[in-house]
Amino acid sequence: MTKIPFRPLPFRFSRSVAAFAAGGLLAFVAAQADLSLISRSNAAPATVAAASAAAVPGPAAGAPLAALPDFSALVEQVGSAVVNISTVTLAKNSNVSGINPNDPFYDFLRRFGIAPGMGSQQPQESRGIGSGFIVSADGYVLTNAHVVADADEVAVKLTDKREFKAKVVGIDRRSDVALIKIAASNLPTVRIGSPDRLKVGEWVAAIGAPFGFENSVTAGIVSAKSRALPDETYVPFIQTDVAINPGNSGGPLFNLKGEVVGINSQIYSRSGGYQGISFAIPIDVAMKVKEQLQKTGKVQRGRLGVTMQPVTKELAESFGLAKPVGALVTGVDRSSPADKAGLQPGDVIIALDGVPIEEATDLPRKVGDSAPGTKLGLTVLRDGKRLEKQAVLAAMPSETAPQARGESAGGGRVGLAVRSLSREEAAALGSSGVVVVGVNGPAARAGLQEGDVVLAVNNARVSSPAQLKELLDQAGKRFALLIQREDARLYVPVRTD
Template identity: 50%
Template structure:
């Protein structure tokens, strides 16, 4: 066999390596397309949609008596000091003045309808809308919805620039989004980022499934649009999470699908009607899940069913865990109000509940959420008895105590000693409504239920503290 010279052999190895590399490159490209093709260019989007974004300024006339009330909060010594010795520049006794604020918004129709946040225009006496071409138009408040923080304005005009409305339901986590607004009064400022999460619930907002983004939002951006890469509005920038008062990387926008539903109701009725179930609910934690026999924490635990509510008429009971509503799974208790709120009053809804370990389906005719938030949330034997197993002493509740808390039965906790009840958080003065799903109709009934408790495991106790019901998980051993 003829041998290759060293130089020829070296060249052969180079050629073979090159061909192998080409083969690997080809097969790699066939296996997967690149996930990211490059950074987006927002210039065309801003040029096309920017003119529909407006600045909103408001003036609120603060009356003399309102200012007087504020001054009365200042200690008397300081008031006298300022009045007698305060020179130029010192605080003076109140006079009528104007409070001004700035925000953003966007045009949704060529004849002048403008969408913004309710908190931008709340209690304003004058509202002015300034367009990108610097025209200033006086605005009329058509309607506002405090629950969703949405307000609809109207200015007089024709052939005004209009923002394209998209769908927040089609928005995906990780998708690029862009905001246009007036942070700190800087007109037509553009910031961009991605969708961080969808369906976020905030403690102060029960009816809005917020879009979370990392788009820079600051005071003045409120009410401005959030665009997708197609130039469509997918949200209304509303809130930030901040410990400093400025942007810290977490922003929240109201989904445009919800906003447009609110707009249609405000146009037609001037207010928004929401569905109401009439229950007080709480989160299911790990201990409560164990006490109710769940394999994992999920659902909304019903701590109280309000008297005369749709839930009571539909057969919902305290201790039910609502895990589904009209086909939508309920993982967290905060998800339930938003789904209920979307149902029109008078329509039927199907609830999936877990009761005594079994899954049931209930049909409830949804009611109208009362305008008064407090109304939406409200809807004797002497002697003592001891229960060493839990560390509790109780007595019968009087009729007044039950009526005050809007409950039908319960026993009052008179003493809490070391034991499962103390560790769970039960306190003296609490009204124990149910224990291990059994109604506490009397101290005698309480003693019977305690005597029948297992030696170990976790049981649920429903208490009512100052009118607020809450389930607690008692670990027996």
Template identity: 50%
Template sequence: MKKTAAAAAVTFAFVAGSLVQTSPIAPITSAHAQQAQLPDFTKLVEDNGKAVVSIQVTQKAAVRKNANPFKGMPKDKLDELRRFGFPFPFPGPDGFEDRMPERKGQGSGFIISPDGLILTNHHVVDGADEIKVHLTDDREFNAKVIGSDAKTDVAVIKIDGKDLPCVKLGNSKDVKVGEWVAAIGAPFGLENTVTSGIVSAKSRNLPSDQFVPFIQTDAAVNPGNSGGPLFNMKGEVIGINSQIFSTSGGFMGLSFAVPIDLALQIKDELVKHGKVNRGRLGVMIQTMSPELAKSFGLEKNKGALIAQIQKGSAAEKAGLQEGDIVILFDGKGIDNAADLSRAVASARPDTEHNVKVLREGKEAEVKVKLDAAADTSVAKGKAAEEARGRLGVTVRGLNDEEKKKYGDGLVVVESHGPASEAGIKEGDVLLSVGGKKIRSFEQFKDAVNAADKTLALQVARDGSRTFLAVKLDPKDKKEEKK
């Protein structure tokens, strides 16, 4: 382009008879100088491409039980609907059912340890019955989920391998807006595809994700890139590509990555506990608007305004009040409601923290001992597999509404094997196992593994409570066969 423009300028001067002498232009030299300033990603890809994997997931066909949608309708009306071909479900042997077809999906991930620990997105592996990991050298492994966290969209999976290639992990706190980045993944199944761009923004708040301060980039990310790494020019992973903003379903210049600092924090929790333990303050908060700031007599609209305090919560016990504006949490500035949500969620339950607030125009400091946030995640990991294998259930923690109703317990997400045979169903609440009340997944796991051949479970269902005896699978099936 520069060379063509220069030629046109010289021609115009000659035709017009201009006596102005134009200085010579050297477009080739200029182009070389500009090219020299552009980033070179070849070394980055050579060093890290082998550690980026393609993930294929399969969700097997299943039958889901549903309530009768036509319960109470007179028989003559039902017969009339049938005659006219109205499409509604017919009951199977166990009631009304939906038959779900087999589903397949794909995503990306990256290896962070030589023995096969892989980081990816929660939404890539969520609900998968089978996970296969494909490496660039055409090796394929079956993977198992160590843990998965929906709130941050981070998952840890594991393959059995040795001396596997690993990525180099960086620090997302040092990321600067405008710096070059590269994404590697498998968009639309095209493995080890490399795209590049710049960091468009940091700490981006998205309406559906209050726990993640996303890194926004304009690197091309498409379906299949999810779970893949975002690199800086040092070849360090600074984020996990997670979402795009699109009105077409494809890339439109707006992609978002989970910061690697947060992802590694979640990874440590998942590997150790199979779930993420989050603190809970027990408040409803909102961001200060300019109008609210003026009404409170503030010059700047910064802070998290406490709109409501839940009874019996950590906030109430600490003496926080409705109308307080939180400006510091453990010495870190709180600019908006999202900052406070993340700070509290990053802290562990039963830990004390200093909270500084503005109250009636004056600063006040309180010490808060956080509660445990309701655990609605499905228990995973090795311990979960052991308990699920013997009993045949997948469980999750109670949400706030369920806690008010039952106090303690675990909700059955899936039931099969011994549990299903004993009559335990999806949606049942396990209140006690072996005569002991269940307050955590760890207690549940220990009670199941300590049992011999049978185990008594107290179950809450449809407003009533009952005990069921479950005949467990043996602790070691190989020994039993002998």
């Protein structure tokens, strides 16, 4: 990290940033936006004078200069398939002290002998904006995962001003791709291009809603391909100089043919604003994710079970390599596919199924693209000898694994996922109960938090997730949960109506 002067930022934008309010953009910044991508101070790259006429010959006399691209036809053709996305996320209350005596729910609690207290806090809404594009006429829309992740409400606005509530079909945080669905038909769609055919220096354009300015267009060039970024293992990013600003996250990157070649996703910045370097997820990567999300709502990736590092020039010399290529194994997980295949720390993986591993980052991408159960051939260098190994990939653990261990209480009606207390937790607590591992919907609005321990529903004690589910099913639309939060016990009123 010390070699990287500044790091990529996902397109998030906080409504608390006062600097934008001072700049006159308060109306748009009041929403927690998502970074966008459009606005160039110079429409064309500046020409650099030649140091010597002899060294850099000029164009032949009378030769016409190449015309700059005109994007108007492209925008007219594809603009209607780009959408604006707005989200509402209910912030969890840090404190729940009770409800006001004037609230009708006050009497409900009193009938159960519960002292409801005073001064209930209302949940705080956080609003966000982003962009997306329609990939099927029946309403499937691609965007960034960070645009819609954790949102309680998602809305989509089309260029014809129609607005729809959207359902989040699935998100994949590892690639930052999300698929959402609106109830509509006969919608305009984008055409999918091939990022592999992109050339460095080629013109590209983007459409989105920077700072909430809908259907804005900007252009730039491809600066580089297959960029590896810190903490981004599975995406070979397209680097461009297209301006990125809050609100364009999830928007499409087009080539001059009007085909989508990427999803605008990140910037590289010291300040948090656009500084000439932006990154897009290649559309072929996004479409693979989209197919899995549409079928199952999640993405399955293969897992080899190694930790690794790049091979530097010095390491290449130490391992007898002609040049610094491959992935140097630094650790092997016990009982993993790599362990069963006989890999060891110090091995250098130089090929996967005969395809050379040029960079260490190539390995997790190629393994991740393979389904669990896939048999892969590994070419390994060990002590100067070339070895061939076979590994059968396991499944990559779900990125939501901690919540997956919880059980849904109330059939999803309450928005509460819980797990049983461990023996140690139960002994420390001195009571039975269940631990909250996930909240949304009514539970989030009521102020419940991950880590809370649910002790009772109204006055009925809870000893297991199954019992909590049964009690919630019987509780109706309004009930109170007795919870333990750190050293305090309190009742939290919950409404599902």
